[in-house]
Amino acid sequence: MPRLLLIEDDKETADEIAAELGDRGFDVSWAADGIEGLAKARSGGADAMIVDRLLPGMDGLTVIETLRSEGNRTPVLVLSALGAVDERVRGLRSGGDDYLTKPFATVELVARIEALLRRPTESPDTVLRVGPLELDLIKRTAKRGERKIELLPREFRLLEYMMRRKDQMLTRAMLLEEVWNYKFVPQTNLVDVHMGRLRHKVDEPNELPMITNVRGVGFILRAPA
């Protein structure tokens, strides 16, 4: 059971997050301010941390910077009501691994925590494989079983990203940030349209679907059962 340390001063928000994460099989311990949070983080045992930016006692970013300077490498998700791009950059620069702006959907939080816990291993392999799906990073080719898949450069990048994170929930916001390098939320459902294209190419009607669209949350790539 992965253990999480949640440093958040608003008790109601903390309870809500803890309950949701508890339901998803996480063991959550809670600290209500920066000083307590730092102490708990130092005592170790957490697999990942969720740190609110604005905390009484000690600012969230200071907590992270302190931990990093002490050699603590536990992945950290920064929570903040400050949504500006600059704030986000500052949050990541101080040692945070991901940044989520309040208010957020709980599924988004869970997806990001799971992503943090399962950081993709930058495997030296030049060919990625998920089930029958094969992606050759050198030749820039893709095939499912014996069937060749023609991909546009952007689709190739999207599929590569998904194959490196197989079985993981990938939310629209994560895909926008990581694949499209978007720093804003477009008005149109860009991700869905592009994902639709990719899905169409990866999963043909007579094949078992590999890309699942989880309504209102995001997408998962899995080997067919």
Place this chain on the structure above:
Amino acid sequence: MCAASGSSSVRLPDFVRTTTFRSTLVIAGAFVLGTVLLFGFVYWQTAAYLTSSFDTLITGELHIIAAESPERRLAHINERLDNDPRHVRIAGLFAADGHRIAGNMDTLPGGLTPEVPADAVVVRVDTQGRKTENVRLATVRLAGGQILAIGRSNDEIAGIANIVGRSLMLGLLPAFGLAVVIGLLLSLRARRRLSEVNRRIKSIVAGDLRERLPTRKGNDPFDQLAASVNLMLGEIEALVHEIAGVGNDIAHDLRTPLTRVRARLERGRARAATLDELRGVVDQSIAGLDQSMAVVTALLRIAEIEHNRRLEGFGQVQLSPLLREVGDLYEPIAEDKRVTLQVEVADEATVHGDRDLLFEAVANLVDNAVKFTPEGGRVTLALLRRDGESVIQVKDTGPGISEAEREAVVRRFYRSDKSRNTEGLGLGLSLVAAIVKLHGFRLTIAAGPGCTTEIAVPTR
């Protein structure tokens, strides 16, 4: 009200304490001191000059008379004294024992060095009686022990001192008085003006943003200051109105989805018969709340861009790959809508800017164009060169924007009524406008069949 009536009636102690009045006093004081010093110098110089002329005169006479024979000497002394209508001459011939032989001096004052003129006090004795006088006196011891003294009254010098002193009084007192009065008037005027300014500032603080500071035609620093402050007040008023307008728009754009959510939840609670129906209602409500959040997020982004806080992200940006990328991104969306999206790049421009923001701006224009173009239409994204400028042009065959709506469209949150039923937040163009403004580019929305939006990049 109470504060205003208290400060509008100016009492003496009030303005005597003002800075203007105090500086007037200081200047008047300095003026008085300077004048006194000047007059003192004039007096001192004149007195010194007169004393030295007297000395020459009396030593001259002393020597002439001393050189004469004793009989001539007596006659000369008497002649000298008779010939003195102003009664300024003093002379005396004394025997060795101090007894007076001739002249109008009662006794010879002691302490005099022979042949050196000096100040002395003597008693004059003549037809008018005895009178003590300050004199300039020189003596010489003659053969036979007699002492001859010749002198001149110092009254003239005292008279000059008198005249100098009187003219000083006559000139100085009125000048000082005038300075004080002018100081009072100036401080009174400044005070009046200040209390007027204070009154108006209080009314501005109380919320009357239309109030301005009083200005006159003059060009004194105070007027210039008042004009600058008024300019600032105008700017603040405009901004506050803008914020108020934006506030109303936010309220409206948030209220709409929130009202829907509320109604949905209420209906769901009353009507939903199954768990799935209830879930459906909750899902719709969450979507509504997300939309409200998106409004807030978009608004914050506009504020962020408008506050120029992202200038550090500036660099050289090549426009043609950027445009191709946007085209690439929206091509599938256009295709889904059966709209042709065409990218025409006829220019290789590089501009100074923030690539992410420019991408966002162009993406927004294309997003809008694709959204508002009906099935079978066409959207063209082009990079042109016109009149020495690079122009990013997005042209569509949609319903277009009417002349009257063009300005309003760029305002935050406005959405052309025709498109109210199309998804979107109505913030797209405001965002584009903010980004374009940050870069110093120009955004135009042109009429035509359909709609043409352009970002013109002036080449430096």
